[in-house]
Amino acid sequence: MDCLVIPSDTFYERLSSLDEELGSSTADALSALVEALKRLKSYAWDGSLPLKPYGSSGSSYEYEFYPGFVFTFRRETERDRWKQPVRIKLVLKSVQRAS
Amino acid sequence: MDVSNSTGQNTGYRVLGSGGHIPRQRARLSTFGTPEAMQEDLRAEQDIREGRYETFSSVEEFARQLPHRLQRIREERLILAGELPPGGEAESPAPVSGFEPFHVVFQVEGREVASATFFKEPTVVRLVEDEWGFRVEADHEHGRLRA
Numbered sequence: 423m424d425c426l427v428i429p430s431d432t433f434y435e436r437l438s439s440l441d442e443e444l445g446s447s448t449a450d451a452l453s454a455l456v457e458a459l460k461r462l463k464s465y466a467w468d469g470s471l472p473l474k475p476y477g478s479s480g481s482s483y484e485y486e487f488y489p490g491f492v493f494t495f496r497r498e499t500e501r502d503r504w505k506q507p508v509r510i511k512l513v514l515k516s517v518q519r520a521s
Numbered sequence: 522m523d524v525s526n527s528t529g530q531n532t533g534y535r536v537l538g539s540g541g542h543i544p545r546q547r548a549r550l551s552t553f554g555t556p557e558a559m560q561e562d563l564r565a566e567q568d569i570r571e572g573r574y575e576t577f578s579s580v581e582e583f584a585r586q587l588p589h590r591l592q593r594i595r596e597e598r599l600i601l602a603g604e605l606p607p608g609g610e611a612e613s614p615a616p617v618s619g620f621e622p623f624h625v626v627f628q629v630e631g632r633e634v635a636s637a638t639f640f641k642e643p644t645v646v647r648l649v650e651d652e653w654g655f656r657v658e659a660d661h662e663h664g665r666l667r668a
Contacts, residue, residue, distance in 0.1 A: 427583040430568035438594045439550045456584040515565035519552040
């Protein structure tokens with residue numbers, strides 16, 4: 423299934439903060455971020471990934487992709503006329519410290 | 522001093538200070554679940570509603586572009602930090618009563634769209650756009666100023 427990745431400007435700003443904070447470890451964190459997105463793309467929603475829902479909409483999640491850090495995202499599913507999923511969108515909202 | 526803009530456009534700017542020194546404020550990550558983080562979440566949703574996002578056709582495409590985006594972020598940050606070279610330009614007016622004036626110029630696509638002079642160093646300056654056009658807003662320790 424196709425998967426669009428949609429980073430917001432706020433996400434990029436926070437990525438910049440993460441970069442400032444981690445310095446030379448940023449590359450490891452970015453690799454972990456990409457790996458997390460790959461896993462999300464094919465995720466069966468069986469609880470096997472370190473993500474938790476938040477907010478009232480039921481479609482936003484935090485995902486601890488690197489020790490001590492989460493990214494937040496919203497997942498949308500586009501469906502065809504038969505209600506079959508055809509594409510997912512991962513809207514990347516922010517990078518934050520894990521609580 | 523932090524600098525931000527809410528125009529959603531590419532914004533170049535320079536910060537000129539007569540003192541030749543503008544302290545750099547370290548960017549800070551918020552902690553998930555705090556009011557600051559929730560505010561950030563709302564801001565991200567607003568980004569999406571107002572078209573401030575990019576779309577990548579796949580995770581792999583995002584991964585390929587990420588190093589370039591990070592490089593761009595780093596370059597922008599060097600500007601955003603507002604650091605002046607030693608003996609940098611001093612186009613701002615003469616200091617008043619010992620205060621250091623800070624002259625902030627915002628440019629969009631190389632054209633100056635708004636500027637302002639502050640006699641106390643702002644903690645944050647931002648370019649905002651409303652029905653009257655562009656203007657500069659600055660936060661000081663005692664509140665927000667508009668120019």
